[in-house]
Amino acid sequence: MSVSRRKLFGAVALVAPVQAAEPGAIAAVAEAHGVSLSPERLRVIERVLASRKAQRETLRLFEIGESVEPTQGIRRK
Amino acid sequence: MAEEIYFWAVSELAPLLKARKISPVEVVRAYLHRIEAVNPKVNAYLTVTGELALRQAKVAEQEIVRGRYRGTLHGVPYAVKDLIATKGILTTNGSRVTEEWVPNYESTVTSRLNQAGAILLGKLNLLEFAMGSGQVGLKGPARNPWDLAHSPSGSSSGSGASVAAGMTPLSIGTDTGGSIRGPAKSCGVVGLKPTYGRVSRYGVTALSWTLDHVGPMARSVADVASMLQVMAGADVADGTASREAVPDYDKALRGGIKGLRIGVPTEYFFDRVQPEVEAALRLALNRLKELGAVLVDVRVPHAGICGAASAVILSSEASSVHEKKWKQQAELLDQLVKERLEAASFHTALDYIKALRVRTVLMEEVGQLFERCDVWMLPAGNPAPRLEEEIVGTDGPGGRVSAPRPDTLNIANVTGIPALVLPCGFTAGPPALPIGIQFCGRAFDEPTLFRVGHAYQMVTDWHLRRPVV
Numbered sequence: 001m002s003v004s005r006r007k008l009f010g011a012v013a014l015v016a017p018v019q020a021a022e023p024g025a026i027a028a029v030a031e032a033h034g035v036s037l038s039p040e041r042l043r044v045i046e047r048v049l050a051s052r053k054a055q056r057e058t059l060r061l062f063e064i065g066e067s068v069e070p071t072q073g074i075r076r077k
Numbered sequence: 078m079a080e081e082i083y084f085w086a087v088s089e090l091a092p093l094l095k096a097r098k099i100s101p102v103e104v105v106r107a108y109l110h111r112i113e114a115v116n117p118k119v120n121a122y123l124t125v126t127g128e129l130a131l132r133q134a135k136v137a138e139q140e141i142v143r144g145r146y147r148g149t150l151h152g153v154p155y156a157v158k159d160l161i162a163t164k165g166i167l168t169t170n171g172s173r174v175t176e177e178w179v180p181n182y183e184s185t186v187t188s189r190l191n192q193a194g195a196i197l198l199g200k201l202n203l204l205e206f207a208m209g210s211g212q213v214g215l216k217g218p219a220r221n222p223w224d225l226a227h228s229p230s231g232s233s234s235g236s237g238a239s240v241a242a243g244m245t246p247l248s249i250g251t252d253t254g255g256s257i258r259g260p261a262k263s264c265g266v267v268g269l270k271p272t273y274g275r276v277s278r279y280g281v282t283a284l285s286w287t288l289d290h291v292g293p294m295a296r297s298v299a300d301v302a303s304m305l306q307v308m309a310g311a312d313v314a315d316g317t318a319s320r321e322a323v324p325d326y327d328k329a330l331r332g333g334i335k336g337l338r339i340g341v342p343t344e345y346f347f348d349r350v351q352p353e354v355e356a357a358l359r360l361a362l363n364r365l366k367e368l369g370a371v372l373v374d375v376r377v378p379h380a381g382i383c384g385a386a387s388a389v390i391l392s393s394e395a396s397s398v399h400e401k402k403w404k405q406q407a408e409l410l411d412q413l414v415k416e417r418l419e420a421a422s423f424h425t426a427l428d429y430i431k432a433l434r435v436r437t438v439l440m441e442e443v444g445q446l447f448e449r450c451d452v453w454m455l456p457a458g459n460p461a462p463r464l465e466e467e468i469v470g471t472d473g474p475g476g477r478v479s480a481p482r483p484d485t486l487n488i489a490n491v492t493g494i495p496a497l498v499l500p501c502g503f504t505a506g507p508p509a510l511p512i513g514i515q516f517c518g519r520a521f522d523e524p525t526l527f528r529v530g531h532a533y534q535m536v537t538d539w540h541l542r543r544p545v546v
Contacts, residue, residue: 044412048420052388056423059385059431070433073317074273074493075440076520 082107083243084543087153087300090246094152097141101134101152101196108154108198112244115546121219121229121239123159124167125199130154133196140194149303149327151194155247158236159200160207161291162280163187166197170282171205171215173409174402184280185312186249186291193307198245201235207251207284208232208395209411210467218464221263222544224508227461230259236294237264242546247304248294253284254387255458255486257292258498262513263461265500267301267530267540268294272520273493274319276305277312285394286317287433288387288490297540298499298530302326305523321521329524330531335369337529339516340450345380346485350456357502357512358456361533368532373450377442379435380484386435387487388420393429396421440492447519452529455485457498457513489517497526500539511539 026045027037037045082090082104093099109127116122137152157163160170162180169176187197202219204210209232219234221227222242229238233250237260240248250257252270261268269292276291283289293304306326312318341362347355362372396403396418402410403418410418446453489496494517501514518526534540 044416044419045422048416049423052420052423055385055388056428058382059389059428059435062379062382062385062431062435064431064434064438068434068437070430071437071440074520075437075444 081243083111083246084296085246086297087149087246087295087303088297090153091149091151091303094141095146101137101141102131104152105130105134105154105196105198108245112198115222115242115244118225118546119220119222119238119242119244120217121202121235121242121244122156122199123169123171123202123216123235126166126197129166130196130198137194137196147192147194148307150190150247150307152196153194153247154196154198154245155190155249155304156198156201156236156239156245157187157249158203158233158251160203160251160282161187161249163197163200166200168200169215171203171209172411173215174406176215180280182280185277185314185318186280186308189307190304195247195307201233201239201248203235204232204256205411205414206282206395206399207253207256208414208417210413218467220464221461221510222546223265223461223510225546226463227508227510228263228464228467230263230458230461232256233260233268233294237261237266237268240264240266240294240296241544243543246295247300249308250292250294251281251284252290252292252490253288254391254490257290257294258457258486258496258513258515261294261498262457262515263511265503265511265513265539265542265544266294266296267298267497267499268292269301269305269523269526270489270496271305271309271523272319272495274317275321275495275521275523276308277310277315277318279312279314279318283394283398285391285398287390287394287436288487290490298497298527298534299327299330301497302330302527302531319521324524326524326527329527332528333369334365334529334532337370337452337525338373338450339365339370339529340373340375340446340453342455343374343376345377346455349459351459353504354456354459354512358454358514361501361514362454364536365529365533368536370529375446375449375453377439377446377488379438379442380488382435383439383488383491384484386432386439387491389424389428389432390436390491392417392421393424436491439488443488443492443494451518451525453517455488455496455515455517457515458485460504460510460512485515494518494520495523495526497530499530499534501533501537502539503542
């Protein structure tokens with residue numbers, strides 16, 4: 001079975017945001033799903049995951065009230 | 078005036094043009110000579126539209142002679158960041174992907190400036206698609222006129238450098254996470270990120286629809302106000318351009334700041350500011366106190382989440398904007414552009430929506446902040462880095478990865494409030510590099526920002542200093 005790159009990364013990001021930053025994790029998961037990634041591409045991906053890991057975790061751990069909706073445009077008071 | 082014509086303020090130039098004491102042709106020639114002399118060192122311009130500028134200058138001259146004076150910007154030159162479409166003129170976005178693109182339409186901002194009689198000098202250097210690295214660039218990076226080994230900051234690098242070096246009196250930049258205000262700070266000029274929707278984005282290559290802004294840059298607050306007067310307003314071609322009435326920004330400069338409340342952050346925003354910069358900022362605040370302003374302590378409880386939310390929104394939307402290029406022409410993209418687009422692959426829809434909800438939280442907190450003050454002072458960042466220290470992505474020396482942008486800038490993008498940066502000092506050096514101060518305001522309250530900035534510039538001379546290039 002082969003899946004699109006986006007679906008692959010989306011699944012990795014959702015299920016294992018921390019583990020995805022481990023070296024070799026992306027390559028292993030990609031190979032298991034029949035997705036071929038060049039060494040250069042893997043290098044970029046792994047560095048991106050590592051450098052943005054803290055930010056991703058900060059956002060995902062942030063508790064937000066259920067009633068808070070996205071705002072279109074800007075707010076005025 | 079003893080100073081060379083290419084360093085005159087628009088507020089000085091315009092009356093002379095109107096009174097026919099100087100011709101637009103003479104002004105344009107002075108700038109073209111300046112560009113020819115200095116651009117090989119500063120690399121602010123990617124395209125110089127010299128012949129067109131002279132033709133437009135002659136037209137302007139004739140109109141003014143015949144009494145058909147259009148206003149403050151009639152006969153005044155300007156230049157524009159090269160991701161803003163100019164009909165029939167090369168618009169590269171600083172990228173090999175679009176290095177031969179000649180738009181068959183005009184952006185709203187340049188159309189308005191042209192209708193006001195302003196004269197286009199050329200297209201300015203930038204970071205690729207407003208998100209590339211600071212070292213590569215289509216024709217190499219722009220350089221800081223105060224020290225050519227330093228960066229002018231980006232992504233509106235050419236817009237900041239050209240104004241500082243006297244290669245144009247006015248420029249247009251764009252700001253998605255500080256890209257007008259960073260260069261303004263690093264180049265010692267004035268830059269405004271207007272309220273979201275104050276200026277039409279039609280014809281401007283998008284980076285992030287939620288965070289993108291277009292704004293003016295000049296050597297004085299008064300000149301920035303003159304430019305915004307022409308640029309601002311509703312636009313049928315851009316559904317996000319606001320119908321909010323455009324006030325008289327020139328009138329807004331007057332009135333003084335006695336009793337004006339300036340909010341000063343008590344936590345977070347000064348955390349990464351260098352001591353020398355903080356000292357200059359505090360001195361500037363004291364100066365404003367002497368003019369009658371009142372300083373008030375303020376805080377944004379969840380300011381620390383801004384960077385994360387901004388990063389997710391920006392990379393997700395940028396990835397959507399550039400999806401086709403990324404799939405089909407990735408080999409032509411800057412390393413940092415590829416990295417930033419790649420990052421979006423690891424965001425889920427839940428991440429993106431949460432980031433938009435965080436935006437609401439921050440808007441609410443900033444709204445409460447403005448119940449305690451009239452303008453909000455923030456640092457504008459540390460002085461310009463050396464060019465080789467600029468963010469380059471994973472191919473940087475030693476494999477350095479891109480660092481998050483300072484949240485002192487992107488809080489205004491995330492919340493959509495207007496933000497003005499102006500010079501407030503220089504580092505001891507060497508080299509002596511500009512230090513900038515930032516003021517944010519309530520939505521559509523650019524007038525109060527101009528009032529504060531202008532009052533400060535009337536009692537200081539940082540904006541009158543010139544680099545020797």
